[in-house]
Amino acid sequence: MKELTIQQKKVLQCIKFYIKKTGFPPTRADICRELGFKSPNAAESHLRALEKKGYITIENGASRGINLTENSAEKSQTIPVIGLVAAGSPTLADENIEKHIPYQESLFLSEFDYFLRVKGLSMKDAGIMEDDLVAIKKTSEVRNGDIVVARIDDEVTLKYFQSSGDQIKLIPANDDFEEIYINKETEGFFIEGKSVGLVREN
Amino acid sequence: MKELTIQQKKVLQCIKFYIKKTGFPPTRADICRELGFKSPNAAESHLRALEKKGYITIENGASRGINLTENSAEKSQTIPVIGLVAAGSPTLADENIEKHIPYQESLFLSEFDYFLRVKGLSMKDAGIMEDDLVAIKKTSEVRNGDIVVARIDDEVTLKYFQSSGDQIKLIPANDDFEEIYINKETEGFFIEGKSVGLVREN
DNA sequence: ATTTATACTGTATATATATTCAGTATAATT
DNA sequence: AATTATACTGAATATATATACAGTATAAAT
Missing domain, CATH: 2.10.109.10 (Umud Fragment, subunit A)
Structure with missing residues (x-):
């Protein structure tokens, strides 16, 4: 499991928190709102980095198509x-x-x-x-x-x-x-x- | 907790299964695909019935904005x-x-x-x-x-x-x-x- | 020295999605 | 007898959303 940068950790935490709160994953815009980004592309590129490092999977084309992998999901439970x-x-x-x-x-x-x-x-x-x-x-x-x-x-x-x-x-x-x-x-x-x-x- | 009809139970099971499989809730179209409905409104009205009976909450306007309530989430576990x-x-x-x-x-x-x-x-x-x-x-x-x-x-x-x-x-x-x-x-x-x-x- | 990764803003857009409206039909309730 | 709930099809649409493209800038790796 590759190490995450500070910002990537924040985004991952944000996703986990959002799911716990609402029951479903956030959109790019939701992440921007939570973390203060002004462009959806900021969230997008962090998501792709998290995907590349194996912490999430993304279903292309699906809204809110973020899935925490076992590795990243288990830790807190x-x-x-x-x-x-x-x-x-x-x-x-x-x-x-x-x-x-x-x-x-x-x-x-x-x-x-x-x-x-x-x-x-x-x-x-x-x-x-x-x-x-x-x-x-x-x-x-x-x-x-x-x-x-x-x-x-x-x-x-x-x-x-x-x-x-x-x-x-x-x-x-x-x-x-x-x-x-x-x-x-x-x-x-x-x-x-x-x-x-x-x-x-x- | 009000009783569910057979069809409503199927829809609730479908939601749970979909979340377990993908990590995020289904769209109306996803539910139709899984259960063989031909109109998204079939899913929509079942969802509203499940909401009314307290098994899920729906965040209006949000895609995949379905949240299993504690009551319905626990039962299968x-x-x-x-x-x-x-x-x-x-x-x-x-x-x-x-x-x-x-x-x-x-x-x-x-x-x-x-x-x-x-x-x-x-x-x-x-x-x-x-x-x-x-x-x-x-x-x-x-x-x-x-x-x-x-x-x-x-x-x-x-x-x-x-x-x-x-x-x-x-x-x-x-x-x-x-x-x-x-x-x-x-x-x-x-x-x-x-x-x-x-x-x-x- | 050049590429790659990180970390964003800003704009644009195709499409995924919720949701309304118009019907049809049956069963249950008041 | 009239209303309400259930259980759908089918079509239409506003908007929510993913995602690509064009930039800027810094740090790390090769």
């Missing part, structure tokens, strides 16, 4: 899947992203930022199995009983959250695993987010 | 959620449908027909908890180890499938529950489908 590796934090950096899957607005009750691919069986009694995708909302506001993504230095785990006074307990849902105790002296402790849903691909 | 009640089969009949949730094409690897709302903990060791939504594909072709929706008379259950010779075993994933044995004398036994995925709403 996918959610990243991040691998839970023992050492390494689940950030949205490119190198940690396993893949993208199509986003679905109201699949879960609350919004979420990414899927975490679960490794190991430390939460099996909570019905969270190896390779499940846990929907994570990035937040540090968590309550007792929430299933949280916690980071201690470079180690990232998924556990039940339980705080009482100054002490925090991270509780696994599996008798074979140990509870983890956190206190104010513990360094490098951080709540990355909490689970708001789960998806399993059989 | 939702999947039913069916409650698993101890007595009663999970059919797609209206009275058994709990709600619809937005459908997402490639969420799971294989296609599925409905979500089954799980009651009870008979599959807890398989990570299937109360109120989980299990994605069910309607089929009777199942293999050993598949998690299946089985019906015995009016009773419907979710269990592991295991067949050997003439005998079929339905195995729970919970020591508190008993295995169920099926043989050729057993009447009213039927495999409704199998699990191809799971969604949990926290």
